[in-house]
Amino acid sequence: MNDIVTFKIAIPSDNDGYVLLQCEYCGEYFKCAPHDMESDEILHIYCPSCGLISESYITEDVIRLANAMIENYIQDTLYDFSKKMERQFSHNKFVKYKAGRKPKKEYEPPVYSTIEDLVEYNYRCCDRSAKINPLLKMSVSFCPFCGGVEFGNQ
Incomplete structure (x- = not known):
């Protein structure tokens, strides 16, 4: 990675x-x-x-846009990791893991x-x-x- x-x-x-x-x-x-x-x-x-x-x-407008882009990237990365863990533990009878809903995207102002x-x-x-x-x-x-x-x- x-x-x-x-x-x-x-x-x-x-x-x-x-x-x-x-x-x-x-x-x-x-x-x-x-x-x-x-x-x-x-x-x-x-x-x-x-x-x-x-x-x-x-x-400040550019900083606001950059922060929104970073936050969206981090949320997507964490959600993808959670989905990967959900698939990994899907056949395990001792550990159950649910990723939950995909997070809502932060508005990226132009x-x-x-x-x-x-x-x-x-x-x-x-x-x-x-x-x-x-x-x-x-x-x-x-x-x-x-x-x-x-x-x-x-």
């Missing part, structure tokens, strides 16, 4: 090709293009609001590219763009790609 189980979760992009991210420290939402995040030139992604580097920018009120901002330091909160665009924001500070409206 293989001990490693892999789940794939597709994170959709918006109409402009940006993916929704969430800072684990301040909770701020922002969007970056996948090709920018995967570029070898970019070492870290910085939060445009607090300027910190998070271990993960996965949104992931949407929500929060459409973010505005595109071109960071001059890296010549890359991201979608950020409009308030950050009018005040101060950190470049998600180098951590540099950008002041005010362009």
Whole structure:
């Protein structure tokens, strides 16, 4: 039996090709293009609001979906094991084992590219763009790609 189980979760992009991210420290939402995040030139992604580097920018929706997928997998695995034990003890007159009903599946909510009120901002330091909160665009924001500070409206 293989001990490693892999789940794939597709994170959709918006109409402009940006993916929704969430800072684990301040909770701020922002969007970056996948090709920018995967570029070898970019070492870290910085939060445009607090300027910190998070271990993960996965949104709560993706985490909720992953937890539901894991729970369904575990329930299916345990039920299959119980059915196997039921078959194994079916002809034993000393031990009786009944697997019971198959557990109800946990709802796996789809992931949407929500929060459409973010505005595109071109960071001059890296010549890359991201979608950020409009308030950050009018005040101060950190470049998600180098951590540099950008002041005010362009």
